[in-house]
Amino acid sequence: MGKRVNPMLNVENVLFTITVLLYVAATVFYFLFIVLKQDRLARIASLIQLLGLVVHTAALVCRGIAAGRLPLTNQYEFSTSFAWGLSLVSLIFLRRFKFPVLGAFASPVIILVIGYAALQSREIRELMPSLRSSWLGIHVSTAIIAYGSFGVSFVLGLIFLLREKMQGSAFWNSHVPSREKLDLIGYRSVCLGLLFLSFTMITGAIWAEQAWGSYWSWDPKETWSLVTWLVYAIYLHLRIRRGWKGRAAAIFAVIGFICVIFTYIGVNTFLPGLHSYA
Amino acid sequence: MQKRLKAIGKFLSSMRFGILLLVVLALTCVVGSLISQGHPMDWYLQRYPERTAALIYGLRLDDVFHSTWFLVLAVILCGNLLLCNLLHLPGLLQRFRDAADPLKTPKTARITAGVADFPEAVFEKIRMPKPKTIDAEGGKRLFSVKNRIGLWGAWVCHLGILLLIIGFTMGQVTTEEYTVYGVPGQTKPVGDTGYTVTIDDFGVQRSENDTVQQYTTLLTMRDGKTGAQQSASASVNHPAGLYGYRIYQNSVGPAAKVTVTRDGKTAQEEYVCVGDYLYVLNTPLMLYFVQYEDAYYDAGSGKTLPGYAYSTYYMGEQERAGVQVEGDTALTYGSVEISFSDPREYTLLQVKADHFSWLVLLGGVILLIGLALAFFLPMTRVWAVQEADGRWTVSAESRNAGPLFAEQFREAAGIPEAPEETNGKAGEPDA
Numbered sequence: 001m002g003k004r005v006n007p008m009l010n011v012e013n014v015l016f017t018i019t020v021l022l023y024v025a026a027t028v029f030y031f032l033f034i035v036l037k038q039d040r041l042a043r044i045a046s047l048i049q050l051l052g053l054v055v056h057t058a059a060l061v062c063r064g065i066a067a068g069r070l071p072l073t074n075q076y077e078f079s080t081s082f083a084w085g086l087s088l089v090s091l092i093f094l095r096r097f098k099f100p101v102l103g104a105f106a107s108p109v110i111i112l113v114i115g116y117a118a119l120q121s122r123e124i125r126e127l128m129p130s131l132r133s134s135w136l137g138i139h140v141s142t143a144i145i146a147y148g149s150f151g152v153s154f155v156l157g158l159i160f161l162l163r164e165k166m167q168g169s170a171f172w173n174s175h176v177p178s179r180e181k182l183d184l185i186g187y188r189s190v191c192l193g194l195l196f197l198s199f200t201m202i203t204g205a206i207w208a209e210q211a212w213g214s215y216w217s218w219d220p221k222e223t224w225s226l227v228t229w230l231v232y233a234i235y236l237h238l239r240i241r242r243g244w245k246g247r248a249a250a251i252f253a254v255i256g257f258i259c260v261i262f263t264y265i266g267v268n269t270f271l272p273g274l275h276s277y278a
Numbered sequence: 279m280q281k282r283l284k285a286i287g288k289f290l291s292s293m294r295f296g297i298l299l300l301v302v303l304a305l306t307c308v309v310g311s312l313i314s315q316g317h318p319m320d321w322y323l324q325r326y327p328e329r330t331a332a333l334i335y336g337l338r339l340d341d342v343f344h345s346t347w348f349l350v351l352a353v354i355l356c357g358n359l360l361l362c363n364l365l366h367l368p369g370l371l372q373r374f375r376d377a378a379d380p381l382k383t384p385k386t387a388r389i390t391a392g393v394a395d396f397p398e399a400v401f402e403k404i405r406m407p408k409p410k411t412i413d414a415e416g417g418k419r420l421f422s423v424k425n426r427i428g429l430w431g432a433w434v435c436h437l438g439i440l441l442l443i444i445g446f447t448m449g450q451v452t453t454e455e456y457t458v459y460g461v462p463g464q465t466k467p468v469g470d471t472g473y474t475v476t477i478d479d480f481g482v483q484r485s486e487n488d489t490v491q492q493y494t495t496l497l498t499m500r501d502g503k504t505g506a507q508q509s510a511s512a513s514v515n516h517p518a519g520l521y522g523y524r525i526y527q528n529s530v531g532p533a534a535k536v537t538v539t540r541d542g543k544t545a546q547e548e549y550v551c552v553g554d555y556l557y558v559l560n561t562p563l564m565l566y567f568v569q570y571e572d573a574y575y576d577a578g579s580g581k582t583l584p585g586y587a588y589s590t591y592y593m594g595e596q597e598r599a600g601v602q603v604e605g606d607t608a609l610t611y612g613s614v615e616i617s618f619s620d621p622r623e624y625t626l627l628q629v630k631a632d633h634f635s636w637l638v639l640l641g642g643v644i645l646l647i648g649l650a651l652a653f654f655l656p657m658t659r660v661w662a663v664q665e666a667d668g669r670w671t672v673s674a675e676s677r678n679a680g681p682l683f684a685e686q687f688r689e690a691a692g693i694p695e696a697p698e699e700t701n702g703k704a705g706e707p708d709a
């Protein structure tokens with residue numbers, strides 16, 4: 001039997017494509033900004049990114065309407081939302097700290113994540129009963145902000161490490177905050193991420209209890225989110241205890257984000273396979 | 279000797295040891311996720327070299343998260359957190375009190391913005407509460423503090439983690455868990471608790487295109503001792519709560535009616551679930567319901583019919599195995615005939631009492647509050663001291679805000695030159 005395609009889904013498809021194009025355009029402008037060193041280009045780039053975020057939001061809303069629920073349940077929906085979170089948090093940090101180079105480094109990551117989303121199946125399937133829960137909605141929404149914040153701290157870490165190499169560059173000195181400030185902005189993004197990750201884990205536990213009768217069962221996804229949480233907690237304490245700021249903190253932020261990505265994609269992709277060839 | 283004990287105590291309560299524990303915990307989690315958990319020894323022997331498999335088994339890496347040493351790790355972490363929080367409490371209380379004291383300002387201010395004629399404006403611009411005016415020895419002072427509560431962030435956060443780990447560990451050790459399954463009309467005991475559960479009804483709600491939307495069981499739980507009973511409904515994501523137990527709609531499976539006739543008269547009639555046994559009354563015979571299939575191809579009749587796979591045990595020994603199709607008779611033993619009919623779904627409920635899950639939830643909420651306090655309410659103090667010439671020196675400190683706050687502060691004070699920064703440490707290390 002041929003399925004009727006919801007017209008909202010067609011709209012979503014178009015909006016999604018426009019979103020990708022806008023993010024690509026933003027990246028190009030950011031790139032030009034770095035190469036040609038013209039502030040005007042940075043303003044255009046961040047405006048395009050903002051426009052991309054607006055269209056992206058509209059695409060997510062259309063999908064939500066088409067599916068009749070929050071668009072946060074399958075791999076496609078989660079990855080496009082992840083890209084949305086990254087875009088949102090990076091724009092907030094960019095505006096707050098007047099720092100367009102952040103956009104230049106964040107936008108390729110956004111493209112990678114939304115590119116991953118584009119590869120996933122966009123079919124809307126009916127949800128299993130266990131996924132029909134408002135706790136799930138809260139759980140995933142907070143995860144998006146957490147992942148977005150960690151993504152930004154990762155990008156800041158990279159910028160920090162590059163900043164060290166670019167000491168002599170007048171452009172870097174005038175357009176990128178001092179290392180001390182970069183470090184602190186990175187710390188802020190980790191704090192935001194850790195708060196939201198904790199929230200994600202707690203709401204996830206509440207949902208799991210209702211859906212499966214057990215709030216924590218040490219499945220690989222849960223275990224890896226705990227690993228990620230611990231890595232960032234260790235980062236905070238090393239900052240205090242050993243004064244691991246600057247370079248060490250930047251490296252930690254990069255490692256932390258690798259854990260995030262592993263929790264998100266790696267666990268599904270690699271862990272089942274590990275047992276078969278180990 | 280006492281010195282050494284003190285040193286050990288100090289180490290055990292230190293953040294250094296805490297960090298070490300967190301690292302060990304993280305590594306344990308990584309190992310626990312890389313090695314598939316909960317298989318018998320043979321399983322590991324097939325997949326790993328013998329030595330590795332022996333190591334996995336010896337260190338209980340096959341079930342890390344329920345091993346004794348994991349429990350010990352959790353207990354040590356609790357001890358460390360508890361000691362750390364207790365030892366830091368007096369100092370923290372003191373800092374909390376001092377923070378409100380206009381005269382207890384650091385001698386070398388973290389940030390001194392320099393002189394101003396109208397210091398009140400500086401307070402206002404960086405959104406500090408209206409300053410108090412104090413006539414102190416050294417001259418007139420203005421002072422204001424905000425987010426003092428933020429000083430408690432780390433402490434509250436650690437308290438939350440402590441409660442969470444205690445609740446989780448106690449829950450692991452004491453949780454009672456049972457499964458009850460059956461078809462409507464059946465009453466089953468809940469383990470050895472003295473309670474029974476009667477399945478009053480069970481339904482599957484489907485959408486237009488036949489995908490399952492919800493499973494719902496209506497049930498009655500009865501206290502065998504007092505005879506009291508209560509009814510409730512349990513569905514996926516909406517567990518029932520009765521007599522201190524949470525009842526979860528866990529899964530479903532096929533069941534069928536087994537009819538035993540003797541001399542043509544019905545002697546026994548019972549619903550049996552797949553995977554269950556039925557003792558045939560007054561015989562040494564036991565029937566095991568292996569599997570049910572909706573569309574079983576029956577070579578005999580050339581038709582596709584519902585099929586019931588079974589096996590039988592006679593005096594404990596397996597005897598026959600076969601498939602009965604709908605409308606047929608499965609087995610005949612002299613005058614006894616046994617047949618399956620009326621396939622339907624049974625419901626499987628999980629009945630659980632975790633007396634500590636509230637503590638975990640409380641710990642989680644406290645943890646969130648602590649994190650929010652620590653990260654988003656940085657304690658900030660601003661003070662201005664009037665100099666002999668009538669102008670004011672404005673200074674400030676803000677926890678964890680370093681150069682970002684300094685910049686904001688300098689801007690507010692309207693003083694362009696670089697601030698004098700002593701760049702104090704972000705926190706008080708417990709050396």
Ligand code: HEM
Nearest residue numbers: 233236291292293296358359362432435439652705706708
């Ligand atoms: C289990 C995970 C843990 C988490 C999530 C956690 C969380 C935190 C947070 C959020 C802070 C404030 C950091 C900041 O303001 O930048 C903090 C500080 C601190 N933590 Fe932990 N902590 C954990 C375990 C531990 C352990 C095991 C110890 C061991 C003693 C410890 C000792 C400390 C100390 C001494 C501080 C500094 C307190 C202060 O600045 O007032 N933490 N922790």
